[in-house]
Amino acid sequence: MDKVTTRFTDASLLPSPDSRRAPLIKRRDLKMARSPHAYVRGNTAQYYDWLHSLPGQRLPRGPAIWICGDCHVGNLGPVADAQRKVQLRLRDFDQATIGNPSHDLIRLGLSLASAARGSSLPGIVTAHMLQHMLLGYQRAFFPGHEEIFVKPQVVKTALRQAQQRSWKMLARERAIDGRQTIQLGKNFWPISAAERSAIDEMFADPAILARVTGGEVGDTSRRPVVVDAAYWVKGCSSLGLLRYAVLVDYNGARRLIDIKEAVAATSPRYRRASMPRDNAKRVTEGACHLTPALGERMVARRFMERGVFIRELLPQDLKLEIEQLGIEDAVLTASYLAYVVGSAHARQMDAGTRHAWLTELMGKPAKSAGAPHWLWHSVVQLVASHEAGYLEHCRKYAMSE
Template identity: 80%
Template sequence: MEKPPSRLLNNTPAPDNRRPTLIRRRDMKMARSPHAYVRGNTAQYYDWLHSLPGQRLPRGPEIWICGDCHVGNLGPVAAADGTVQLHLRDFDQTTIGNPTHDLIRLGLSLASAARGSSLPGIVTSHMLQHMLLGYQRAFFPGHEEIFAKPAVVKASLREAQLRSWKSLARDRAIDGRHAIPLGKNFWPISPTERAAIEEMFADPAILTTITGNDVPDTTQRPAVVDAAYWVKGCSSLGLLRYAVLVEFNGKRRLLDIKEAVAATSPRYPRVSMPRDNAKRVLQGASSLTPALGGRMVARRFMERGIFIRELMPQDLKLEIEQLRMEDAVLTASYLAYVVGRAHARQMDAGTRSIWLTELLANPAKSTGTPQWLWNSVVQLVASHEAGYLEHCRKYAQSE
């Protein structure tokens, strides 16, 4: 079923002319602040990392890592039983690699947030020290109850728990007819894309997995109510990304379809991982955040690998526009704890002990922070600051 012609008369690019607008939007978002530049530039992080001799960083166990562990890729996630906790929530770059890479990426993100909030350098020093202490606490059971949550996390979790389907529809500006509005964030799709989406969702098994229904009603096929190309994040450039509204078993559900591409993050050699990138993303998500991985499926779509998840009202991105001095150290410690929890669940007791010993060895006398972490973050902040200014110069020249 095609959309009415009136819905295609918005000021949005045609399906075959998305790239120029996407490039412009990506560049504009990354020019907003150094923190936004860090969040949107995974490639520069790994370019720097590849230039280092491997022995300069601790070598961790072979586990699934996020691969793009910045602050914006953490946030509240709803489990099937309705509980909401802070978790890793983005796995495009997930791979079986060195967990040190997640810690440095998080440290860079926190340091950039501190600089963007005009906090003094001594606060960044304390943040990195307590970040490792928080990460370490995740390896010892029973700390969730006594680990104080920072104000920004409490506020995010409180907001998530109060949200409903109406909240999600309001955020996405879905109208009373439950249509996806075309405009700034949603663009029209081609008849070929629409047909491929409808064909894919004709399989009830997809919705059964995503929604957690044990026994599908095979007499009732999912109905695609509406679909649009979704302009979201800096990684949308050139990739397939769709928002799809479906009706299944009497309920309307909003689904996210996202193309999976090869990870930039380095993997350990000679480890076994799915060759299909969508299956890699699914396996990494299931290992790091089971509450989210259990609500995802991997499929082939228009000859590309994609993964699908339902957008739950409680699933939010952790937004830190301003990092307050009184909350900065606790925030760094708690976010590292969340990352540590995702890493630790993949290790047995012996591996945990060996990894922590390696990770915390040879702390600097002045700060207690291992020299490899401090040096890495300092060099990366300098590298990204220069990259950010150059990005802004080129963006201004193109105006």
């Protein structure tokens, strides 16, 4: 059943634009307390601290390419290109940076291991998942595997649902009512007059809409009309940043636009790498390298003296949700998701760089069959530290409710 936001008849019951911070932080803390997997997804700081530590600095050193930086399971999902062809791809680039591709592998391994523990799978399954994760990643470096790769059931289901979705379904999920307004409630809060004015001013430029819609809007001389806008309470680690859902009318068609604040990346980067200093431009450039189908319909702008990036929300764009994993599907899922990440990495390398990176990746094999020593021990250390951190987090925040 589609989730629909409950409408509040009295907007005064919702936080005002000046009092958002405290309830947003509280919601983030409670959301992270739901499960170990939710804690891993929302707690990037602990992972980045580990990467900067001595164990984190002993990883294979890969080529300087764009990496996701926060490559957990929830940051992958179905993505539609301009022709509405849907494929599973990376879909979140807030932490995108030019750095070591092994960081994406370990973050994905930690996320998958947490999902396995949440599904009460035995430890041997996690060992097999990490082994097949690396095999799937390697397969991405040899073209021609996309069509013959066996997709796990969770991916098949997500792609099928995405392909079948319509604007009406998106509107119902995002609480857009029959009057074509965004319903205020749990997930959508009021905005200030200054915020609304800034949004109107931004969309006075038709070129923005032309970019984020892939040029489908046609005549860009006509000015888009902002029908409604609301502050969007969404995500976990990004709660507290500027985030808006904007309903725009253009030539009689409704489009739902996402505006999100870009802040400095905390994911480690290669020091001599040249990247845009503007964080919104960094995010959009990273997206263009990692998932061109999404990056090519994103645009960076200044908004209320902050950098934001803008994209249209298509019905086909979904987050991959993994509630429960079976033993067989867990291994297939690990392999396929790593293949998706590997494809995003490999497209940025020439043949020589690909060969050198794969050689480095497997340069220190484990003493027994399975994942390389560096991958296995990194994930084990991180699972242990995050498990302890999760329990402390629950004691500190959840018990006070």
